[in-house]
Amino acid sequence: QVQLVESGGGVVQPGRSLRLSCVASGFTFSYSGMHWVRQAPGKGLEWVALTSYDGGNKYYADSVKGRFTISRDNSRNTLFLQMNSLRTDDTAVYFCAKDSSRLGTYSSSSDWGQGTLVTVSS
């Protein structure tokens, strides 16, 4: 069955960087678009970023554009989120999610990891 395991979360000071990873198994990773979605404590879901199956197309929420970079290594079945210039309002649980399609647009997130907590605080 599909498994998505996030890691890399932790406590970081404002302005610093952090890199999240998501290791996938149970499906052909290189065939699926992949997302990062976050959830601030006690708040709703916020879509963060999407990469197509081959990394050729990437999309970002306005709140992270220019600061976050989504990438993937299909040889290692791993999705990444490089987060720079972190702010206190980036504090959230970050989920990776598998898309139902290759491109990831006009689609849905069929499977989700359990998330990793990022806390931005001085």
Next chain:
Amino acid sequence: SYVLTQPPSVSVAPGQTARITCGGNNIESKRVNWYQQRPGQAPVLVIHYSSDRPSGIPERFSGSNSGNTATLTISRVEAGDEADYYCQLWDSSSDHYVFGAGTKVTVL
């Protein structure tokens, strides 16, 4: 950018029907997804493409989409259906996914 409007909460007695709405401009032209999130857990896709149920999702969950409102209907509600429910869609004008703010379903 595109805005999705959900009621903050819906209460329903066991065995009854819960209807959760998701409002958006001409939303009927878009493919709407619905996710269930139980406390402390990851979201689960319960409806995609507005009315299709992924495998493993009970038939009690159904979706519809007309005009400016998409609706998730949960029939014969059970205690285990108590959760937050989010609608979502792809907004092609901004190349973003958008989530509604979520609806907390309470089973009385």
